[in-house]
Amino acid sequence: MTDTPRKDDSSRSNSEDSPSPNRPLHGQNPDLDAESQTFLPKHNAGKNASVSMSVFNLGNAIMGSGILGLSFAMANTGIALFVILLVVVAVFSLYSVHLLLKTANEAGAVVYESLGHKAFGIPGKLAASWSITMQNIGAMSSYLFIIKYELPIVIQSFTGANDGEWYIYGDYLIILVSIIVILPLSLLRNLSSLGYTSGLSLLCMVFFLIVVIIKKFQIPCPLPVPDSGNKTMHMFNSDNATTDDDTCKPKYFVYNSQTVYAIPIITFAFVCHPTILPMYDELKDRSRRKMQNVANVSFLAMFIMYLLAALFGYLTFNIHVGPELLHTYSKFYKHDILLLVVRLAVLAAVTLTVPVVLFPIRTSVGHLLFPKKYFSWIRHVIITLSLLAGTNILVIFVPSIRDIFGFIGASAAAMLIFILPSALYIKLVKKESMISAQKIMALMFLILGLVVMFVCMTLITYGWIVNSMKDQGH
Template identity: 25%
Template sequence: MGSNYTPIPKDSFVELQLQDQNNHRSQNPKLSHLVDDLDDDVDFDFDHLPLVIVPKDDSGSGIYGAVFNLATSVIGAGIMALPATMKVLGLIFGIVLIFLMGILSEISVEFLVRFAVQCKANSYGEVVHEALGKPARILSEICIIINNAGVLVVYLIIIGDVMSGSLRHIGVFDQLLGNGFWDHRKVVILIVVLVFLAPLCVLDKIDSLSTTSAASVGLAVVFVIVAFVVAFIKLLEGKIEPPRLTPDFGSKEAILDLLVVIPIMSNAYVCHFNVQPIYNELEDRSPQKMNKVGRLTTVLCVLIYASTAVAGYLLFGTDTESDILTNFDKPLGIRFSTALTYIVRVGYVLHLVLVFPVIHFSLRQTVDELAFNGSGPLSESRKRCLGLTFVLLALVYLGSTMIPSIWTAFKFTGATTAVSLGFTFPALIALRLSSQGPGLTSRERFLAWLMLSLAVIVSVVGVVGNIYSLQSESK
């Protein structure tokens, strides 16, 4: 109606100011009448204002940029462990579990967004605080720190194994260049951290990473295409052994493996720590838009996960390693297999380099909220941002030199922190805060209880399986 307004903080009052009010009144009687009656006819519902109020000219990210950032949070190193889970679960049960966990994860993201908007929370910890109190918030932030730090350690382990090799596998540098300083994986990882990762990690907005996130998803798709093409060619040539379709319950070792891989599967979709940062930078900040982002991300990730798990397991069968990239250090049995092995390994290392800053972003934000609560936004303190970035990079690097394999890391984070962040906390938030707003439908309440029950079962099963697995290995 020809008026301009300036958005102001949510704790202030709203006042409409008309330009040249007197002139407009004299020239337009209808407008004058409308302005006179404005106070009586217009009510502002502050309870339904957007989560973060910013000026209109502060452009945010679009839907597809948000999808790439959220998908990058999902498609990390976990995809490399999926073919090994197919070896344990079998193709039928494994694929069903991939789809089931994807659907539950998308529902939990919708719960998180809805109730974060309802209580005006800006982070995962804040919505947990509103629903469950300060101790639960601290616990959730500790879970984010452990989960994300563990994931980043896994990324560096994979980069070191692929480029410099391990005890059982030869690295890309050894194959291309022979022996040299690159045989020392700690040196190679340190160079990657300083030269490639540090410049990306110092960025203070997650939207700044949308382009690199799109590139990382593209590199993951390249891996899927190559694996599927090679598996299809070998299947036509009769060089692929019949795959296992169902889990093997014939031995104690098989049952222990089954107990271990189920939490790893639940870990594959955990991206909830980045939901709020991505939502806060959306151009159109509405729950409907973020839910669309979540659904598109889930469809993309389910397709990539299922394709990778099936193709990788068909390619290597019972020889599938916990990190399938290490299987690509030997010929694949088809033409141009050497070139394809280099493309797969180097391409996925680049993918992890581009994923690393997205996971690091929420790790840094959470550490700042936990350690410097009340010190103001991290984006307003460049020194604190840089200090946290380099301290966290140093700690993650040290962790990568101490943990022997990604399977070890995924077993523990998948059974504890990942399940809590992806399913336990969102279900508890929905059940607790549903009484303060529109509430949950009977179907949504059932899903929340189902999610919570499955999370508890998976956590208990995973912890028990890991304990028995460690005891078996020590004997």
Template identity: 25%
Template sequence: MANGGAPPRSPSYDSADFEQPLLRAHGGLQPGKGPPAARDHEAQCSPLDGGATSLRTCFNGLNALSGVGLLSIPYALAEGGWLSLVLLLFVAAVCCYTGQLLQTCMSASPAVRSYPDIGARAFGLKGRFAVSLFMYAELYLVAIGFLILEGDNLDKLFPGTSLSFGPGIVVSGKQLFIVLVSIAILPTTWLRNLSVLAYVSASGVLASVVLVFCVLWAAVVDGVGFQGKGTMLNVSGLPTALGLYTFCYCGHAIFPTLCNSMKEKDKFSKVLVICFVACTLNYGSMAILGYLMYGDDVESQVTLNLPEGKLSSKLAIYTALINPFSKYALMVTPVATAIEEKLLAGNKRSMNMLIRTFIVISTVVIALTVPFFGHLMALVGSLLSVMASMLLPCICYLKIFGTARCSRAEVALIVMIIVLGSLVAASGTYSSLQKIIHEF
């Protein structure tokens, strides 16, 4: 057998088609692989001495887990009530554990380098397709959420703005800003080298801290105070709350990449725990602050509640606007690349630009049709994030290693997560769709 007796690598584990777009979208790459643009991006993520340090990996992990979910976390708490904070801790613990399962799955074979590879290892090409489908769908819907968020917050900054396109055609409010933002974002989606955008998106961790500080400043200094009493438990709102809580921890797609980038991969488990603890403290702080300030009247984005004209409010909104603007292209790039590969567009620049333009237009249409940020993010969290962050890691782990190699306690825990995750996915998806339909 060739290569010194080593078995040939199975085609089903070849990650080139799926992994590179995903890694470009999230800001990480395998050392030494990918096109020149990808290697430029890699230089940011891994030092030249053979891998990223634990500190750098921790920062990358925090950036992956810290996102626009921070804006909706007070709304999630309002939906579920004070006692639903226990569910936030539960979701954080479960997602951290399933992240550890992904790391263990990677140890099954050197060929496993990405999340789709784990699906392929467990279920072959069908597994790769299923994992990729859920990830791409999640990225596409998150990009739509970015446009809704931009429109809402810009309308808050510049109320009453309108634009006339002729007799009887006037576009105003957040619909106008969604269109304008999409026009400004469109050229960034045409870039093949996203290294510049990766530098900007790395500001996510700092932006998350600044947002919490601004909300605290509005309460203590700008006179908002802590007047919201809230409710202890709202059973009918628990599915929405769970969906939003899960959306906050949907970083599993890049955990394999972060692990591969480390010099000392055995320390990844500790890095993962640190990331989840730090993000949970940040999310919990924002949830408690926002709910104490506005109670059940808190908006789906807490920035929409902040007093107009105050410096803290403007800083919070501008900070909230930066990340979606910079990360939109990073979200749609893997979707676009997958379509380009399917259509054999290759390096045909005009075809690639046309495909990406069509994707942007489609997200604008959906954002204008379903302009409900909280409900959309709850749907993404319930349907897609639960699958990617809870169910698929558990199912793949049991398939790869089998129940015979796991302890009874471990199998019982994994089965419990699968059952509870399925209930959350079913109830949350139904509740979110029901609320979206009710809004029309």
């Protein structure tokens, strides 16, 4: 008699934490073509990723160029408000991971597009694909922005070239780097070997954080008068002109015309949701509780790194911090050897990461436009060239990385963190009624995401219009 309840409890626990045998999670994307299979062999080779390795991999997925914009967000919100926003977005991101994992167990799928299709048909698949594509295009653009603004400084440091030389012009350099380095790597069918650059990228960002902390105690306040002759150095916030005495005094609550970018920038920095489900599928002895613990540890580690980078970057430059922190240092200390080493490391990491980010966009576009076609080199090359050319044009004509962080964070990142996880949960988790506490919380989360996206997009668009009118002299 005592054995029967124990067995029932065990099966109930297994059904909650693991997928049903009738709906196995592994291999639930029949649309994947040969290109996708070769790119993600580890997802098809078995579930053997340890918890510690999964924490490292998820940390890599969370960490990215978004860390470079957080000091700018703090400068335009104040320390206290920034910390509040950072905590809120981190907690909401973890809650959306919880919703995704529970939905994946119920629906038996580990691909965002597949969940969207199961829940809402073709519109759901398109929404998921669009969000992931836009998020990755935003990441690619942010990496190219780093190349655009940092590579000229590196070349000048080594060659002593004058500002007028063509080979230190950022727009030319991103085109050259795209053709010479990024395009050949992007044309490979199997980019799995480039996946190791995520580890390099994380190490570079850790190194960057250490330098940010060191420089806070080396750079005096008030700051020296910067050399503003370089034509590539026009990324700074002109709205915040004030006295040097005010510059050295940190603020705890700030509101100005740039504050609206804070939430999108922070949201952009925490997006990793397209990788959650594949990592869940790969986890050894998988359970939903174990994957949630992986997410908790990874988000906590990245939260600490983000907070330290934002705080020490802000305390160093205060109101003079730019939308891209690494570039802010070059405005005042262009020839610093330690900063030059950091710049080289970050440039190498982002250049090698662009093809990795481009790969899932190309695969998603191929599935949408040619869902039942076999691999074709002509189609492969055309899609790659189109994506890379379009991203280059975007980076050349968009004035600041702040606009990339803001727009993508307010649209695609909001979709991936707030809207899609809650909508999929509400639609696919059938065992809970719509009046249950879980469904009501998910509905409130969905409404919050829609409000955040609408308000941020509206204010950002309004800011663009106002700035455009100012530039035209109206």
